[in-house]
Amino acid sequence: MLVHTIERKREQMLETAKIYGMSSNETIKCSQELDKLLQLHLVNNIRERNLNILKIS
Numbered sequence: 555m556l557v558h559t560i561e562r563k564r565e566q567m568l569e570t571a572k573i574y575g576m577s578s579n580e581t582i583k584c585s586q587e588l589d590k591l592l593q594l595h596l597v598n599n600i601r602e603r604n605l606n607i608l609k610i611s
Contacts, residue, residue, distance in 0.1 A: 556591065556594065556595050556598065557595070559591060560588065560591045560592060560595060563584065563587055563588045563591055564588055566584055567581060567584035567585055567588055570584050
C-alpha cells in the first residue's frame, strides 16, 4: 500500500512540475511529501529486516 502511495505522489509531482515548473512551490511541496513517504518506506524496510534477523537468531 505504501509503495502505491509513493508511486501516486511521484506521478503527482511530475505532473505538477510539467504545469508549474520544477522550482514552483507546488512542485517542491510534492517533492517534500514524496521524500517523507520514501523515508517512511526505508524505515519500515529496516525494521522488517531487523525483525527477520532476530527471528533467525
